[in-house]
Amino acid sequence: MNQGPVNNRTGENDGAVQPAKRAELLVLCSIDGMRPDALRAADTPAMDSIIARGAICWHARTVAPSETLPAHLSMFYGVDAPARGLCGEGGLTPGRPRIPGLLDIAHEAGLKVGAFYNWGPMCVISQPDSLDVSYYINQRRRHRTATDDDAVVRVAIEHLETMSLNVIYLYLGVLDNEGHQEGWMSPAYMAALENADRCVGWLVEAIARLGKTDSTVLMVVTDHGGRGYAHGDESDECMIIPWMMAGPGIKQGYEITGPVRIFDTAPTAAWLLGLDLPVEWDGCPVTEALAQQC
Numbered sequence: 001m002n003q004g005p006v007n008n009r010t011g012e013n014d015g016a017v018q019p020a021k022r023a024e025l026l027v028l029c030s031i032d033g034m035r036p037d038a039l040r041a042a043d044t045p046a047m048d049s050i051i052a053r054g055a056i057c058w059h060a061r062t063v064a065p066s067e068t069l070p071a072h073l074s075m076f077y078g079v080d081a082p083a084r085g086l087c088g089e090g091g092l093t094p095g096r097p098r099i100p101g102l103l104d105i106a107h108e109a110g111l112k113v114g115a116f117y118n119w120g121p122m123c124v125i126s127q128p129d130s131l132d133v134s135y136y137i138n139q140r141r142r143h144r145t146a147t148d149d150d151a152v153v154r155v156a157i158e159h160l161e162t163m164s165l166n167v168i169y170l171y172l173g174v175l176d177n178e179g180h181q182e183g184w185m186s187p188a189y190m191a192a193l194e195n196a197d198r199c200v201g202w203l204v205e206a207i208a209r210l211g212k213t214d215s216t217v218l219m220v221v222t223d224h225g226g227r228g229y230a231h232g233d234e235s236d237e238c239m240i241i242p243w244m245m246a247g248p249g250i251k252q253g254y255e256i257t258g259p260v261r262i263f264d265t266a267p268t269a270a271w272l273l274g275l276d277l278p279v280e281w282d283g284c285p286v287t288e289a290l291a292q293q294c
């Protein structure tokens, strides 16, 4: 068991912060293209309740370019993936990095891992053998609809109820699609955000039905914002993202004031699962949001 978050650059234990209890289940949900001001404006009771019983950073930062795969690679592999040259030609054509990711180290530690998503390229977030279950929903339509996010969550819940999964990743892609089609902050975009929140609510309810609320860490994140009908640049609208989590070992009702980088996601999740952080990772657990052990 770890004695505290380890700073990979110095190899030193950087504080007395320790999780009160290792999470038995960690659910990481990425809602593609979610701007913090949209989250504040929309009717999102499920995420509001996570914020109330957990911690949120309203000014986390993604990586440049603010694109989906570079951001998700950074999220899962604990590094600024484009800066580290992991995103291929032009930063947009990544394969699987040759460093361990969050799902890989969870699998290596004997945890059961599932990934559920509705965008095919998302498969690069882990090595294929690291997943006990993987479910890709391809609706074969250019313009996805709310039902495509609903399907991801329904299938994930079915597997949560029938398998003893320890780490679940869900990717909801409809919000970004509405941003590209109708514009960021448009009524259609806001409706998609509210539907994504309903999906998060189903997850929260399923975890409660299974009696796992007190042993589950729920992280809800995103990859980038957007403006107009696009994203990818380094504007605040694209780069600044909300980042939240709740569960054992996490402060309650806490607003994170310090910096959070998207590549701190994997280190924070690994820490809450009691996993050692790979030396290749540059990100750090967001210790500001971790509860002190009594």
Ligand SMILES: [Zn+2]
Binding pocket: 032, 033, 067, 068, 069, 176, 223, 224
């Ligand atoms: Zn995206």
